[in-house]
Amino acid sequence: MIEARDYVKKIRPYKPGKPIEEVVRELNLKGEIIKLASNENPLGISPLALKAMKKAVEEVHLYPDDNCYYLREKLAGRFHVDSENIVVGNGSVEILPLITLAYLGPENSAVVTAGSFIWYKIAVNIAQGELVEVPMKNYRHDLSAMLKAIKKNTKLIFLDNPINPTGTMVTRAEIDEFFKQVPDDILVVVDEAYYEYIEDPNYPHAFDYYKKGKNILVLRTYSKIYGLAGTRLGYGVAKEEIIANLMKLRVSFNVNRISQIAGIAALDDYEHIKRGRHINEAGKKFLYDAYKDLGLFYLPTYGNFIFVDFKKDSQIVFEALQSKGIITRTIKQYDFPNALRITIGTEEQNKKLINALEEVL
Ligand SMILES: Cc1ncc(COP(=O)(O)O)c(C=O)c1O
Structure with missing residues (x-):
């Protein structure tokens, strides 16, 4: 045994x-x-995705494009970034262990909110990193407590906005203040899985912080509003060198042919x-x-x-x-x-x- x-x-x-x-x-x-x-x-x-996927099925004897060229181009165009700023995953959860494996070791810590999306914890454990859990305050991220929890060896902070499972969000003013105080050498992962549902003007769009040059990785998924949970598709946006590191760690052909086609079509639906x-x-x-x-x-x-x-x-x-x-x-x-x-x-x-x-x- x-x-x-x-x-x-x-x-x-x-x-x-x-x-x-x-x-x-x-x-x-x-x-x-x-x-x-x-x-x-x-x-x-998404009906547009469905139509595109039906056509793509006829070509599944061919390997997918390992680089997700057209999907990354499409996403890059939509968000006004370069395709080198985008990593695509077999669901956004696939990207989480890529992040921890790239940036954490047993000598480093990651700060997460206790009771937020469980996969952050699992990803930290996969990389054998130290998990620093900060309790919620009124079912919300307690950003000032998270800042206090930062240690010399902290490399990552995970924030789902809104939090799964409580559904609460942090506001733009709160995140503004937070980013003023986070040390530059810490990568903040902001998971916006429910982004498309939110119309509140106080919702802080993580892309705004990325564009201001903050050390941030934005995570999004096709599993929610696009209706593509079963095909598994998500993406992350960050600085080119961060994405290059994640790309090294992923398995070849991690995103299948049908999902890539679906992702392009769904974005316009x-x-x-x-x-x-x-x-x-x-x-x-x-x-x-x-x-x-x-x-x-x-x-x-x-x-x-x-x-x-x-x-x-x-x-x-x-x-x-x-x-x-x-x-x-x-x-x-x-x-x-x-x-x-x-x-x-x-x-x-x-x-x-x-x-x-x-x-x-
Ligand atoms: C906050 C959060 N992040 C990520 C995911 C997973 O997304 P995906 O299906 O793209 O792996 C979920 C799914 O419930 C979620 O709630």
Whole structure:
């Protein structure tokens, strides 16, 4: 028997939302299953991406372009950067261990918010770096505490804006102040997975800071509003030398042919983005009222999901909803044992969720 290295044994794997297929298999459920567990787009895939992907399927006997030339050109044009400033990943999570492997070792630390997106922790552990966790304040990043947590050996800071799973954001004024104080030799990774959903004028666009020359890496994904979670596609934008280092560490052909084509087409699907935003805003209003009526504590969200606190072990609520064919997400792994993170669905899905909750509670 071969034994794994100690650091590998210590890694606690990520537990994704349950796939519909798994729930059907486990519970032998009949009828429609609603998945509100992974913040996917309830409207489905971008129609423009779908059309492009169907064509691309006919060429899967050929390897993809290892450099993602056309997709990087497209993204570069959109964001007014060079393609050398862009790394594409098999989902944005793929880029996280590239960052930690490039910049962290056992002698370095990374600062993260405890209870924010779990993959930052895993990526730090993969690189055997030291993890410095800072508690949230009112379910938000506590930026001044994060600044205080910086040590001489700190190389990275991870910020999801908004935070998954609480849905809270830091404002432009807060980030302005933060960047004034972060030492220049620390790379700040700002993960804007839910960027396309946000219209608040106080939302700090990470690109603005990148363009001001800050030491920042912006992460974005196609898994949310574009409806491409299943094909896995995300990207990072940073200074050329940072991207060059990440490119060295990735596996060849990390982004498949179909995803590359989809990413180019989806970026122009303004109609799908508009519809996604609209349905999300309508869903927010409906669900806020409904949660209020049910007497539940929830956090107003900047994403496409809502953090709902049941003030008791949420596993019970999770299982009761699941037996009615509705999959939500427990966030025990994030140290919120009493809360569920529930994706905002279509109008019909949201109504079914609330009806089910009324029965369950
Ligand atoms: C903050 C955050 N970053 C990254 C991701 C993962 O994105 P991807 O599907 O591109 O790997 C998620 C997904 O839930 C997320 O919430």
